[in-house]
Structure formats: C-alpha cells, structure tokens
Amino acid sequence: MPQSLQITAAAPDPALLDLPWHIPLEEWPDDVLAALPRGISRHVVRFVRLSGRVIAVKEIGETVAYREYELLRALNRLGVPSVEPVGVITGRRAPDGERLEAVLVTKHLQFSLPYRALFSQTLQPDTITRLIDALAVLMVRLHLTGFYWGDVSLSNTLFRRDAETFAAYLVDAETGDLHERLSDGQRAYDLEVARVNIIGELMDLEAGELLESDTDTVAIGGALVERYTELWDTLTGAEQFETGERWRVAARIEQLNRLGFDVGELDITTDVDGTTVRIQPKVVDAGHHSRRLMRLTGLDVQENQARRLLNDLDAYRAATDRQGEDEEFVAHDWLTTVFEPAVRAVPRDMRGKLEPAQMFHELLDHRWYISSEQNRDVPMGEAVASYVENVLRSRPDEKAVLGIETGTLPRITGP
Amino acid sequence: MATVTYDHASRVYPGTERPAVDALNLHIEDGEFLVLVGPSGCGKSTSLRMLAGLEDVNSGRILIGDRDVTDVQPKDRDIAMVFQNYALYPHMSVADNMGFALKIAGTPKADIRKRVEEAAKILDLTEYLDRKPKALSGGQRQRVAMGRAIVRQPQVFLMDEPLSNLDAKLRVQTRTQIASLQRRLGVTTVYVTHDQTEALTMGDRIAVLKDGLLQQVGTPREMYDRPANVFVAGFIGSPAMNIGSFQVADGAAQLGQTRIPLERSVVGAIRPEDKGHITIGFRPESLDVVSQAQEGAIPVKVVLVEELGSDAFVYGELVGAGAAAREIHSGAGDAQVIVRVDPRQVPMKGDTIWVAIRPGERHVFSAANGQRIDV
Numbered sequence: 133m134p135q136s137l138q139i140t141a142a143a144p145d146p147a148l149l150d151l152p153w154h155i156p157l158e159e160w161p162d163d164v165l166a167a168l169p170r171g172i173s174r175h176v177v178r179f180v181r182l183s184g185r186v187i188a189v190k191e192i193g194e195t196v197a198y199r200e201y202e203l204l205r206a207l208n209r210l211g212v213p214s215v216e217p218v219g220v221i222t223g224r225r226a227p228d229g230e231r232l233e234a235v236l237v238t239k240h241l242q243f244s245l246p247y248r249a250l251f252s253q254t255l256q257p258d259t260i261t262r263l264i265d266a267l268a269v270l271m272v273r274l275h276l277t278g279f280y281w282g283d284v285s286l287s288n289t290l291f292r293r294d295a296e297t298f299a300a301y302l303v304d305a306e307t308g309d310l311h312e313r314l315s316d317g318q319r320a321y322d323l324e325v326a327r328v329n330i331i332g333e334l335m336d337l338e339a340g341e342l343l344e345s346d347t348d349t350v351a352i353g354g355a356l357v358e359r360y361t362e363l364w365d366t367l368t369g370a371e372q373f374e375t376g377e378r379w380r381v382a383a384r385i386e387q388l389n390r391l392g393f394d395v396g397e398l399d400i401t402t403d404v405d406g407t408t409v410r411i412q413p414k415v416v417d418a419g420h421h422s423r424r425l426m427r428l429t430g431l432d433v434q435e436n437q438a439r440r441l442l443n444d445l446d447a448y449r450a451a452t453d454r455q456g457e458d459e460e461f462v463a464h465d466w467l468t469t470v471f472e473p474a475v476r477a478v479p480r481d482m483r484g485k486l487e488p489a490q491m492f493h494e495l496l497d498h499r500w501y502i503s504s505e506q507n508r509d510v511p512m513g514e515a516v517a518s519y520v521e522n523v524l525r526s527r528p529d530e531k532a533v534l535g536i537e538t539g540t541l542p543r544i545t546g547p
Numbered sequence: 548m549a550t551v552t553y554d555h556a557s558r559v560y561p562g563t564e565r566p567a568v569d570a571l572n573l574h575i576e577d578g579e580f581l582v583l584v585g586p587s588g589c590g591k592s593t594s595l596r597m598l599a600g601l602e603d604v605n606s607g608r609i610l611i612g613d614r615d616v617t618d619v620q621p622k623d624r625d626i627a628m629v630f631q632n633y634a635l636y637p638h639m640s641v642a643d644n645m646g647f648a649l650k651i652a653g654t655p656k657a658d659i660r661k662r663v664e665e666a667a668k669i670l671d672l673t674e675y676l677d678r679k680p681k682a683l684s685g686g687q688r689q690r691v692a693m694g695r696a697i698v699r700q701p702q703v704f705l706m707d708e709p710l711s712n713l714d715a716k717l718r719v720q721t722r723t724q725i726a727s728l729q730r731r732l733g734v735t736t737v738y739v740t741h742d743q744t745e746a747l748t749m750g751d752r753i754a755v756l757k758d759g760l761l762q763q764v765g766t767p768r769e770m771y772d773r774p775a776n777v778f779v780a781g782f783i784g785s786p787a788m789n790i791g792s793f794q795v796a797d798g799a800a801q802l803g804q805t806r807i808p809l810e811r812s813v814v815g816a817i818r819p820e821d822k823g824h825i826t827i828g829f830r831p832e833s834l835d836v837v838s839q840a841q842e843g844a845i846p847v848k849v850v851l852v853e854e855l856g857s858d859a860f861v862y863g864e865l866v867g868a869g870a871a872a873r874e875i876h877s878g879a880g881d882a883q884v885i886v887r888v889d890p891r892q893v894p895m896k897g898d899t900i901w902v903a904i905r906p907g908e909r910h911v912f913s914a915a916n917g918q919r920i921d922v
Contacts, residue, residue, distance in 0.1 A: 174634060196711065233714065280601075287634065312561055317600040321621040332636060332647050340638030350651055 140201070141219025141237075147183045148237070153224045156232055157191045166240075167534035179240060179534045186240035186532050187218055194222050194234040196306060201236055203305045210277050211419070213270060214302040215241055215290070241301055242531055243487045244290035247333070249533050251342050260352055262297050264330075268359035270300035271326065272367065273418050280318045282307030284326035286333045293486065293530075294434035295493045323360055327353040367393060370412035375402065381411055388413065392435045394420045428463035429471075433489035440493045441471070470512065477516040482524050484531040495519050549702040549735055551575040551598065555607035558593050567593045569759040570607060575752075578733040580726065582750035584740055585782070590759040591739045592707055598737060599705055600624055611702055627701040629709060635680040635688055642667070642676040645694040659698075666697040669731055689721065697732065704729070704736040710745070722749060743783050747771070755779050777917035780828045780910055786860060789884045790828040791875030792914050800825055803868030805845050807904070813911050816920045824914035831860060831877075831885040833908035836892075837901050844901040847884055849894050859890040866899055 135154055152160060157176045166179040166186045176191045192200070197220045204217040216239040224232035250259060267289060274281060281288075281302070288304040311318070331353035337343040367388065373380050385395050396415030402408065421438040425431055433441065448466045449455060474495060475488045486494070499515035510518075553573040559566045568590040575581045583591040596602040598609055600621035608617045616624050635644050643650075645666060646659045654662075667673045670690040680688055696704060709725070710718045726749045729736050740746055746753045747767045754764040755778075763775040774780035780788050791802075798814050799806040807827065817825060837844050846866035853860040862885055865875060873882045886902050894900050911920045 193711065193714070285634070315601065315603045317603065317621050321599070321601055324622045328648055328651060331651050335643070335647055335650075336636035336638045339636070339643065342638075353651070 135225035136223050137221055138223045139219055139221050140198070142205070144219060145183055148219070148221070151180065151182070151189075153221060153235075154226055154232070156226070157189060157235065166532065186534065188215070188238045188240055190236045190238075191233040192236055192306070194220075197222070197234045197236040200305050200308075203308055203310060204238065206310055207274075207277075207279065207302065207305065211417075212273055212277055212279065212302065213299060214305065215239060238303075240532060240534070241290050241292070241303075243490070244292050244301060245530060245533050246290060247286040248337075248342075250291065251337055260334075260347075261355065263291060263300075264352060264356050265359055266291060266294075266298040266300035267326070267330075268356055268363060269418070270302065271322070271360055272363045274302065275314050275319050275322070275364070276367070276416060278311040278313050280309045280311060280314055281305075281322050282309065282325070283329070284322055285329035292434060293490045295436035295440045295490070297436050299434045299436075319364075323357055327357055330356060363391070366391065367416050368413060370399075370410055372408055372410045375407055375409055378409065381409075384411060384413070388416060389420050392420050392439075393418055394423070428460060429467045431467070431471075431489065433487075437487075437489040437493055440496065441489065444470070444492075444496060474512055474516050477513065478520055478524065482520065484529045485524055485527045486530060491524070494523065498523055549612035550577050550610075551581075551703060551735060551737065552610040553594070553598075553607070554610065556594075556597060556604050556609050557606045558590075558597055558602050559605045566605075566759050568597065568756075571761055573754060573761065573764060575735060575737065578735055580729050580736045580738065580749060580751045582738045582740060582746040582753045583756060584743055584746040584753055585756035585762075587741060588758075589756040591741075591756050593759075594756070595705055595707055595737055595739045598703070599626060599628060625702045626705055627696040627699055627703075628705050628707070629693060629696045635691060637679065637681060639679075640677050641672060641680060641683070641691055644680060644691055645698055648695060649698055662698045662700070663694070666694045669697070669728065670694050685717070686720065686724075690724075693725075693728065702735065704734050706736065706738045708739055708741070710740075725749065744785055747783065753783075755782060757782075773919070774828075774910065775919050777826055777828070777912045780912070784830055785878070786831050786885045787878030788828045788830045788910070789875060789877040790826060792824050792826045793874065795823055795825050800827055802845055803865060805843060805868075807843055807909075809911070810922050812922060813920055816913070818913070818915065820915040821913055822915075825920075826912040826914050826917065828910035828912065829904045829908065831887040833905045834886045834902040835905055836886070836888055837903045839901045841901065841903055844903050846899050846901055847886060849896050849898045849900065850883070852888075852893055852896065854890060854893060857890065859888050859893050861886040861888050861894060861900065863900075 137149075137153060139148060141148075151164060157178050160178055160180075164180055166181045178189050180187050180189055201217045201220045204214055207214040208216055218237040218239055220234060220236055222234040224234070226232055247263060250263065263286070267284070267286070270289065271281070271284060283304065283306070288302070290301045290303050291298040292301065331349050334343060334347065334349040334352060338345060338347065338349065371380070371384065381398070381400070385398070388395055393416045395413050396417055397413070399412045399414050401410045403410075419435060421442060422433060422435050425433065425438040425442055428445070431441065445463055445466050448470060449462050452462075454462050471492060474492060478491060485491075495516060498519040499510055499512065502515065502518055503510045552575070553571040555570045555572060556568065557566045557570050558568040571594060583594055585591050593602055597604050600616070600619060604617050608615055610616065611624060611626070636647075639647070642660075642663050646663045649659045649662065663676070664673070667676050670693060672687065672690055672694065675683060675687065680691065683691065706725070710721055713721060722745060738749060747770075750767060752764060752766055753770050755762040755770070757778055763770060763779045770779060770783045774783060777790060781790055793800040793802055793807075795801070795809065795814065795817060798811070799808045809825070813825070817823070839846075847861065847863040848866050849861050849863045851862040853862065862883055864882060865884060875882060875884060877883055877885045886900070888894065888900075911922070912918060913920060
C-alpha cells in the first residue's frame with residue numbers, strides 16, 4: 133500500500149518530501165544523516181541535513197507528536213527559549229504496507245552545545261556552576277509563563293554561549309503542560325525532578341570518567357534548587373515599606389533590570405491609613421538587555437552578550453564624546469564602524485566557530501588582554517588579527533555540534 | 548502501604564466557574580489498583596495530580612493512610628510517579644540506574660544493594676544488574692525504569708497514561724506486565740487512562756468520571772453488568788452498548804412494530820418528567836439471533852458485517868421503526884445497532900435478521916436524567 137503522508141507545518145519546506153519516510157528512522161541511510169544522537173533516548177532520534185540546515189527527527193506516537201508540536205509553538209510565541217518546531221508527519225508506511233510511527237521535526241538550534249559536549253572540552257572549573265545557573269534561569273522563565281516541564285534534565289536542555297555565561301534552551305517538551313499559572317506544588321515537583329535528574333546525569337558522567345571523581349554531584353543538584361529559589365523570590369516576592377520610602381519602587385525595578393528582567397506589571401497596594409506600601413511584581417519578562425540592544429541596533433543576541441555589547445556601545449559613546457546625542461544615532465554608527473567591521477574581518481571559513489556576538493565578546497576580552505600585556509591601547513583592527521590567529525583558529529566549529537561521541541569532539545589546543 | 552481517601556476534594560481552575568474536579572469522594576483500599584477513566588476533560592488527570600500535590604485542592608481533603616496531605620509538598624507525600632521519565636544512564640550499571648535516587652537520599656550502601664536486588668528479582672533483572680543498559684532490550688529497559696520507582700518503596704504509585712506513547716504491541720505487553728507486577732508488589736496504585744479496555748483489564752476497581760463528577764466506582768464486572776447511568780453504560784464495553792429512548796405504551800417499550808414488555812417495577816418508576824419515555828440499553832453480545840416468530844424479536848437490516856475470526860459483528864438499522872430508529876445509537880454511530888453474531892453463521896449485507904435481547908441483560912434508565920432503574 134503506498135503511503136499518503138500528512139505534513140502539518142507552519143512553513144513547510146518542500147525538501148521534507150524527499151526524505152525517506154518509508155524507512156523506519158533507525159534504518160535511515162548514512163548519506164541523509166548529519167549525526168547520531170548520544171545517550172539512550174526513549175525514542176529514536178536522528179539529525180538530518182535539509183536545505184543547508186540541520187533538523188532533528190523524532191519518532192513518537194501521533195497524538196504525543198501533535199501535542200508536543202503545539203506546545204513548542206506556544207513556547208516560541210511566548211518567547212521562551214526553546215527549540216523551534218518544524219512540523220509533524222503522519223501516514224508513513226513501509227513498502228510492505230506496515231504502518232510507521234509519526235515523527236516530530238524540529239530545527240537544530242545553531243551554535244548550541246549539548247552538556248556532554250561541554251564536558252568533553254577542557255573544562256573551566258566553574259562550567260558546571262554556569263550551566264546550573266543557566267538552567268535555573270530557564271526554569272524560572274518557564275514557570276513564570278505557566279509551563280510545567282515534568283522532566284527537567286541536562287539532556288533535555290541545550291546550551292548556547294552567552295558572553296562568559298550560558299543561555300539554556302528547552303529541547304524536549306513531551307512531558308510538559310502549559311497552565312494559566314503554576315501551583316507551588318507543580319513548581320516544587322518540577323524542581324525536585326530536575327535536582328534528581330541532574331545528579332543522576334552527573335553521576336553518569338562520573339561513571340564514564342568524564343567528570344573529576346571528587347565532584348560533589350549532590351551539592352550541584354542542591355545548587356540548582358538554591359539558585360532557582362533565590363531568583364524566583366527576587367522576581368516575584370512582595371516587599372513592604374513606609375510611604376516615605378517610595379524610592380524603593382524604582383530600586384526594585386532597577387534590581388530586576390540588573391538581573392536581566394523587565395517589569396511588565398507591578399502591584400502596588402497601600403494599607404488603609406496610608407503609612408505602608410506593599411509592592412509585588414506580577415509580570416516580569418526576561419531579556420531586558422537583549423531587547424534594548426535589539427531596539428538600538430537590530431541585533432538579536434543573548435542577554436549577556438547584549439549586556440557586553442551595550443557596554444562597548446557606552447564606551448564608544450564616551451570615547452567619541454557624543455553623550456548628548458540621540459542614542460539611536462550613536463548606536464547606528466557603532467554598529468557600522470565598530471561591530472560589523474570587526475565581525476567581517478574574521479575569515480569566512482572561521483565564521484562557523486562561534487556566533488558573531490559571541491565572537492565580538494571574546495574579541496573585546498582579547499583586546500583587553502593584549503592591551504594590558506603590551507601596555508597600550510591596541511586598535512580594533514590589530515586586535516581582530518591577533519584574535520583570529522591566536523584564539524579562534526584553534527577553536528572547534530560549534531555551529532552544529534550534534535550528538536557525536538564525546539571522544540571525537542576536537543579539543544582546544546594551545547596556539 | 549496505605550489507603551488513599553478523597554474527601555469532598557475539589558479543584559477549580561482560576562478564571563473558570565465549573566470545577567475541574569467537583570467534590571470527589573473516593574476511598575482506595577490498601578494495595579488496591581484503582582483506575583480513573585473517562586473522556587478527555589473529565590477531571591481524571593486533575594484528580595491524580597491533586598493526589599500528587601501538583602494541583603491545589605480548593606476545598607475538601609486528601610488523605611494517604613490517616614495522614615492529611617492536602618497541604619504537603621509533593622516530595623514529602625511518599626508517592627512515586629511512575630514512567631514519567633525512563634531515560635537510562637549509559638555509563639552506569641543497571642543496579643546503579645535503579646538505585647541512584649536512594650544514593651542521593653543518603654541511604655546506606657548495603658540497604659541500597661538489598662532493595663535493588665529485591666526489585667530486580669521481581670522484575671526478572673537479576674542477571675543484568677552489573678551490565679550497562681545498552682545491553683538490554685526495550686522491554687527490559689522499561690522494567691529498569693519501573694525498578695527505580697520500586698526501590699523507593701513508596702506508599703502509593705501514581706501512573707498518568709503511562710502507555711500513551713508506546714506502539715500498540717508494546718502497549719498490550721506492558722499493560723499486562725504492570726498489572727501483574729502491581730499484584731505482586733501489593734502497593735496501592737492509582738492509574739489514569741482514557742481507554743476503557745485498559746481500565747477493564749487492569750483495575751481492581753474502576754472510577755468513571757465525566758465533567759469533573761464521579762459517575763460510578765466499582766469492579767470491572769459491576770461496571771459492565773450494572774452501569775449506574777447512561778453515560779457509564781455507553782462508555783464501558785467494546786463495541787459500545789446500543790442505547791435508545793422509546794415511547795412506553797401498555798406496559799411495553801415501542802420499537803416500531805416490536806413491543807418490548809417492561810416489568811411492572813420499571814413502568815412504575817417512570818415519572819412525569821420522563822414524558823412517557825424510557826431509555827433502554829442492550830449490549831451487542833446480549834442479543835441472540837432468533838426467528839421472526841419469536842415475541843419481542845427486533846428486525847435489523849444488515850449494513851455491514853465485521854468478521855474478527857473469533858467474533859463477528861453486524862452493523863445494521865432497525866427495520867420499520869420509523870422515528871424510533873433514529874433515536875438509537877451505538878458505538879457505530881446514530882441510528883445504528885451492533886449485534887454480535889456467530890462467526891460461523893454470518894448474514895449477508897442487505898439481509899434482515901431478527902434479534903432478541905437475552906433475558907436479564909437489558910438495562911433500563913430514566914429518559915429524563917439517565918439514572919439506572921432497577922428491575
């Protein structure tokens with residue numbers, strides 16, 4: 133019986149039709165595969181090349197596939213960092229007529245790193261801490277939008293470099309649910325599942341000798357709970373003060389901005405005799421700095437990269453003595469005379485190593501480093517050349533780090 | 548081990564009027580396997596999540612044993628959600644995969660080993676304990692995941708549609724495994740499904756919910772033999788029961804030219820709001836093919852015959868029943884009846900057969916409120 137495929141997708145790529153849907157995913161030929169995933173998954177997953185991109189294809193029950201597709205679309209609409217769904221394909225049949233499982237297709241997140249790949253690189257001592265921080269931020273953001281994950285783990289998360297930190301993305305929404313708002317019980321349970329899963333995953337790395345054996349895995353799991361709770365309380369907690377201390381309203385907003393959040397709605401109540409004020413943020417949105425950079429320059433980058441770029445923009449403004457001018461004009465000039473020339477100066481064949489904003493961040497670090505070494509202000513052009521030669525050349529390509537065996541990922545070697 | 552009690556437990560989602568779960572009263576015995584079943588949106592998952600501590604209880608209480616857990620954190624309730632996650636860790640042995648949560652909790656090594664060995668014995672995994680999960684089959688990996696929950700020795704297991712993302716073959720296998728494993732362990736289990744076959748085959752008792760209200764709770768046999776209302780009658784059983792609403796005249800229901808005599812007690816139970824009607828239900832397997840001459844024989848015109856080898860089902864229309872024929876519905880849709888027939892004597896499409904409801908296998912319900920009328 134011939135197969136009659138049904139493709140549900142927002143913007144279907146006709147090239148999808150050329151993939152061998154009549155073959156079980158497990159048996160797909162090597163020439164369409166970009167890589168095999170690592171670890172033991174509940175489902176068969178393959179990374180596939182399609183129209184110059186990489187997509188992830190997961191075989192999964194039809195109803196579950198549609199559900200996860202819709203959930204990922206909703207998360208994308210809400211602006212939560214998550215993989216982008218491409219579509220669901222059903223009606224697959226093998227040539228002998230046997231029905232094949234439906235598939236969910238998602239875009240591979242460029243420049244993202246699975247946590248196992250991060251552990252295979254020369255580990256900076258605080259990498260784990262920074263991964264945990266990123267995951268805590270992601271969980272808080274998900275919970276603020278009413279998303280209950282149900283299966284938080286490092287392997288259901290992808291990480292992107294974000295200046296000196298990481299930004300975390302949700303990959304697997306199969307067990308998730310979107311609610312109007314989450315109960316404390318849901319948040320607590322999600323956090324407990326996360327804690328146990330992370331410790332399990334770290335214990336596994338330990339068993340595979342990919343982690344120093346004296347690492348306190350249980351403490352790292354505990355750190356996630358701590359970081360999450362701290363951030364949640366700062367973002368949503370109520371505070372109370374005397375009417376005379378109204379400056380504390382502005383201070384609270386500033387504090388949240390520093391953490392990278394905008395306050396969309398703030399509840400302010402006064403008691404009956406008007407002596408005390410109680411404030412509580414009701415709607416907070418992540419991305420304070422990245423939104424500001426986007427507005428000024430059109431650059432769409434991670435939160436901490438944006439922070440770094442905005443700092444350089446401020447420095448540029450001071451150096452060119454244009455503080456009195458409209459910020460938009462200065463930003464435009466900074467973009468065309470500083471940022472773009474620097475990124476363009478990187479040879480084409482090395483641009484797949486890092487995202488432009490991440491490259492610029494490292495470039496700023498490098499310029500600072502050689503300037504202090506040579507005791508002079510090294511100009512940007514010179515700094516770019518030095519950075520390309522001494523740092524970037526030896527970096528691995530991170531545009532599409534997939535589920536390759538950790539042992540085969542190129543390691544950073546000295547110049 | 549413990550009992551579970553829902554005591555007038557309600558959940559109202561913010562911004563909605565109708566409770567998702569409305570004053571649920573349900574007592575689950577120690578060691579019992581209880582299945583919550585119903586169509587989507589009936590409140591079954593919400594009920595389970597209330598017990599897990601994932602949903603707030605807006606009024607009423609929930610008890611595990613004698614302990615009121617209504618306001619207790621999920622992780623302190625001594626329950627285990629099974630199957631939510633069965634990603635296995637490739638570098639760890641099967642034993643470590645099963646016992647790692649105990650290690651996190653600080654359980655002494657000797658205790659962990661003992662509990663893991665006990666669980667492995669029940670799960671037939673003893674010989675694999677020192678291997679890596681890569682060496683296991685799909686079914687064995689799933690049992691390792693079950694082992695994770697077992698070694699924690701919780702008071703209650705909770706399972707929310709655990710089979711929904713398995714393919715049909717593995718679903719039937721795993722269904723049997725879970726049910727027999729639960730009997731061996733004797734741990735109180737609450738299981739949610741939308742699939743009535745799963746409910747009938749697995750549960751000691753079944754609780755049917757609809758629109759947040761408990762419709763009936765009982766053993767699979769009770770639910771099948773004595774459904775409390777029209778909804779349960781139509782929901783439990785496959786193919787579904789034939790159900791129709793008919794005019795009552797001279798102590799009998801009128802199905803077109805056929806008269807179905809009713810017991811005096813049934814006629815006496817008809818109230819003014821029923822407007823002289825009664826709802827009658829009969830399962831496809833409660834019909835016998837009889838001769839036209841038999842009293843109460845119902846003529847059915849064969850539209851389709853479904854042969855399953857061990858069984859055969861006729862999908863047909865009532866003949867000469869006029870408006871009453873359109874009032875009947877079944878698993879096949881409106882104005883259709885389903886009849887189980889002898890697979891070795893199958894009628895042809897277009898034939899008319901006469902069928903009679905087997906004595907004692909007829910269900911009657913109030914036409915107004917759908918409640919069962921006892922004979």
